[in-house]
Amino acid sequence: MTSSVREKTAAAAPIPFDNSYARLPQHFHAAAVPTPVSEPWLIKFNRPLAIELGLDADALEREGAAIFSGNAIPAGAEPLGMAYAGHQFGQFVPLLGDGRAILIGEVIDIHGRRRDIQLKGAGKTPYSRRGDGRAALGPVLREYIVSEAMFALGIPATRALAAVVTGEPVYRERVLPGGVITRVAASHIRVGTFQFLAARGDTEGLKVLSDHVIARHYPGIETQERPYLTLLQAVIERQASLIARWLCAGFIHGVMNTDNCAISGETIDFGPCAFLDAYDPAKVFSSIDRGGRYAYGRQPAIGQWNMARLAETLLPLLDPEPSEAVNLANDAIGNYGALFQTHWLTGMKAKIGLHTEEDGDLDLVQGLLSAMHRNETDFTLTFRKLCDAAEGSAKDGPLRDLFAGTADIDAWLAAWRERTGREPLSDAQTAAVMRAVNPAIIPRNHRIEQAIRAAEDDGDFSLFEALNDALARPYEDRPGFAAYAAPPAPSEEVLKTFCGT
Template structure:
């Protein structure tokens, strides 16, 4: 063996040793654990292309043509997002645009492509996944200068479909379309949706359903699983070009740093921690937090069996396919950190040629997650309670309130919204805020301590506090029964409820008196709607 080959072999062995020390799937990772203007508008023919991800070429993706969708019908076109992209919204009814967004013709001058990735699904390593029912159909530059990728979901099989049909059903497509825009309006980083197209084509899941295609929009669809694929398949030479692409395009302030990979991974870990802090404080459950569903930009991706909690339960599981409760509400912060450990493991070769140094760097990055999450989540709880600052004892106050909600199975969203009605200029029971509560004795004792806490920081302008709180505690979220009503109407050919919910959820913090019924908890018979991975 030549010296060069021997050195390379030693380096590979060192990296693999370091990788092994990062932990195996399903085990505690690394060395620690988390405790708990007026702009020009363009037609789709004129929107400037900006093909940067496509320029990576193989093996990162392969060209694939979409499978034509018979009898496409536009259920909804997101004009707000279209304006941000620079599209001429007067073309929303264009037959050619419908054909493009259905996957029946390509975006002008762009060949669609599917990317390959892998991932840990429910903690189990799956060596190859990929865009099994999704195609990138364009990369565009918006009038504001941002680069965005457009992807069709449900556009037919690809080489990564694993023998499946590559289609999405109308039911799941409506849920993703509505929720991605609802999350955007809540201020949660997320991929978004431009269009929702339906078809009578039958699709076989638990039952026979009909097909749909969603056009998703994001600055990038690169996932943790992209890096896992190249690492675990021994194709380490493909890690740096992909990381450089992500850094150059989305973290340009880091690209000239000698430690750019470590700096980038640190930002990914911190973004992920802050994202999940937002999920927790909105009562949002993702349902399928696999590493292939985690974005390297810290965005919410792949809305499937998600759910906003109605009755608060820390052990709530929104995905009836999650038999062990791996992705229960309370577990989401820890799973977020565990997923970050998988990304760090997959990027060890980028950090150093030295086994010990790579592990030390990765461990340091990993350990940033817990304090960032703790700080972010406490700041958000404090905002929800109307506090100016986070003080010692606030965590206990939050946990006591959540325990009261859990004992009474009280509505999470409504209970926090009602707290803005509590007054500090009176010790009378907060009548309007008690309507969701069962354990009134414990609640009234908590309210007394809450008032004391507000007064301690001079937070006695009740009207100003109520305004602040109502800007962070939504009145409306996409409850499962609301989505189900829209699904059933659309399946019957009536798309009006989708449009109505889009208007409602674009303003989740506003009172909207004419929509008051949409803020109510679900009726008893609709409280147990189940969603699965096919949702």
């Protein structure tokens, strides 16, 4: 489907907008009308998500090229860029904002949840500074693939509603085809949104924003004795849970700046993200993370650091006495480590088939990870092959083959079998439960790059489509998709991922 619409028109597809963020004080955001493109083409439309959002999926498929490129503004939309600040690799920037993302509005989905609909790559906003406001096709495809894969894996994340080729080039290190992704989120409010107001000493604005977040994401908190402390505690809990899920899936966000930390507890911004192949806690893929600040194993600590930055912004609301406000904030931040450890250990125990509690469980988990690190075994494959081994020692072979030093895994397997023998489930039941939490297929970096190269260089989206199909049911062994479970050959390894801005 192509379109050459240049003027802003009311699109035919009805989208029942109800734009609460646009009703917040004017300095929270700025009007930002998408810039038209010459020849948009709808390459991917997420029909099930559109239906879940309560949208007219048939009409959106017909008009999608114009709507999802920003060439046509649906009736009721109030396009805006959100203002926010942020710590970027530890350095505070008091004004960032949506430089290439435009929130066109909000809808109430069929489950009664409020959801943002945002165009990313649709042109300049008042916060673009020297940027062009555009996105290259590669990062659009990466975000579509990974965000939908995260959803299928059960990890809270923004969703992808559509991807469009703009028909116009963007200029980065080389000339690339342009694209726009339509992103759906519980909201796009970030730690950096709070930092933007705190940096200006806008205590009243912080209260307005906090009340909006409570009503939208944490209803019921407003009745608590200290609602803003309870808000901080709730956000900390969700971040600890989210980052634990990242580690259990082998996911590296790549750029955990405070402006990429969503208050809703969703994973947001899939720029230089990646999934582990060989297990290594110090692994970094992001080309801009030269010091390893956001390495796989550092993500829990960075999560706590980000929550401390949020707590700083809320101090005026926590207590009128500054010293008491600091004490309350410190206590909340101090609980993060225990919350994360509980979520992570629960997730990791489930991956190895443990659901009761014993004192040595943490040592058993860490023993397997240490053996994986020493032997550079593939993270996803190790746990998936362990599911087979759970059916009996006769099926240990494929797992043992992953380890260069089999003595490591043999010793661990003996200890694991002795421990799982005290679990109430049968071997077959244990294996089935483990397969429900250990994916067979993840969005492997080399597969994503292959799909991007084919689309960018040859206009071939077949690899993109096939990869999305494979990732839609990651916990199933489907014969037609077996190749997607394989790690990269040495010549296919992806060592660096890029932000795409």
